[in-house]
Amino acid sequence: MFKTSTFLIKISNSEYWPMWVLYVPVFIQHFWLSLKAKSLFFFLKTNPGIDGFILSDSKFKTLQLVPDDYLPKTISVPKDSVYDDISRKLKNKEISYPIVLKPDIGYRGLLVSKIDDEAELRLRLEKLPIDYIIQEYVDYPVEIGVFYYRFPNSKKGVIPSVTLKDFLSLTGDGKKTFQQLVYNNPRAYLQKEKLSRTFENEWDKVVPQGKVLLLEAIGNHNRGTKFLNGNHLIDSQLVKVFDDLCAAMPEFYYGRFDIRTRSVEDLRQGKRFKILEVNGVGAEPTHIYDPGYKLTDGWKDMLHIWKVTYKIAMQNKEKGEVFPKYAEAKRRWNLYRDYKRVAF
Structure with a gap:
């Protein structure tokens, strides 16, 4: 009965509990940090190079911050695109099947799909109510999430979280x-x-x-992928790889890189890896979804990470960034709300 009861499976494993359970302490902390920052929306200036709300960053625009050597071939697919235009873009970029089709503004892997041929792509494109992106399918065997942050006044950053993905x-x-x-x-x-x-x-x-x-070929927790704590892999060599990478990304200080690589050792040497996505201020240190990770430890990690957003935002403010007013924050939120209504 345990194995075939959705309720029992989810209630006995905190990795499946509702998101709000994980975020309750963060919500409380956020109001205290907001009083100190004199802004509810200080977090929007953690990464001045990314324009969005917490979860509404454009994947395509954010990927443009990443040096070309680490990017899979990617094209933008506006919602009103016709197939001939998309086919031309694929040809110009030399992108061949299989490909990955994903919403430009995504949410926990929803609507992401691996497409194996032209007929399947045509069928999927008939149902697209929002902007998408298409990426070449990177067939490296290892998928890994690396959370990185760096304070604007420092040249060296920190990796607080590494997640190995077991498909x-x-x-x-x-x-x-x-x-x-x-x-x-x-x-x-x-x-x-x-x-x-x-x-x-x-x-x-x-x-x-x-x-x-x-x-499942898509490495997302909602799609059945098991997230494993890989923090034992963190060392100065891995941090240097991301220090060098992020130094080339204008006004980016905080987020999670979802990566495919030939091996962990290749990633540590800064070679043979591709960055599938960059998640900004809405990113989570996904090692906390390891089935063996304690919820209390997850709370501690989330509180630490959100305090880091505050410290980075305050340093950016000292450098001249202005925290968004309510009207600007509301505009960003409304754009995401309307997008989500159509998409999901």
Whole structure:
């Protein structure tokens, strides 16, 4: 019953609890920091180079801050685009299938999809009510999230969080059907409705012994990916890689890089990795979603990170940045609210 009860799976694992549980202490802290900053919206100046609200950064515009050597080939797809224009952009950028289609302003992996051919892309484009981006599919085997921040008055930064991503997969035993394997895996069971559609032809077939099936190619927690605490990988060598990278990103001081690389060692050497996304002030230190990580430790990490946003914003203010007034903050929030209504 435990394995096939969505409620029991979620209630017994804090990684699945509602977001507000994680953020209650942060909300309280935020009001205290706002009094000190004399602004509710100080966080909007943590990264002056990014224009958005907490979760409304344009992925395409933010990626433009990143040096080209670390970027996958990417194009912008405005909501009114016609297929011929998109096809031309793909050809000019030399982007071939498979590709990844994702909302330009996303939310926890929703509406992100791996597209394998032109027919599938045409079908998906018929349903796009918002701006999207298309990226080449980076097939490096390791996906990792690195949270980095640097105070504007310092040349060296800090990495407080590294997350290794374990993609949702199943291994056959030569006896159970695909469906039975899903029902025996609580993480896969939470994705059963989507998996039953995606793997319709395999659903009732026995999976051969030792055969590993990758169930999800998108490394997002909401899609079944297990987030693992990789903070043991943090050292001066890894910090230097991101010091050098972020020094080339104008007015960027704080955020999480979602990366694909050939190996962790390659990343530590600053080679053979691609940055899929840069998440700004709304980013989380995702190691806290490790199934074995204590909620109380997650609260401590979130409180620390949000205090860092305050300190960075205050240093930027000393350098001449002006905290947004209510009208400007409301404008940014309304844009995101309206976008989310259409998108999700």
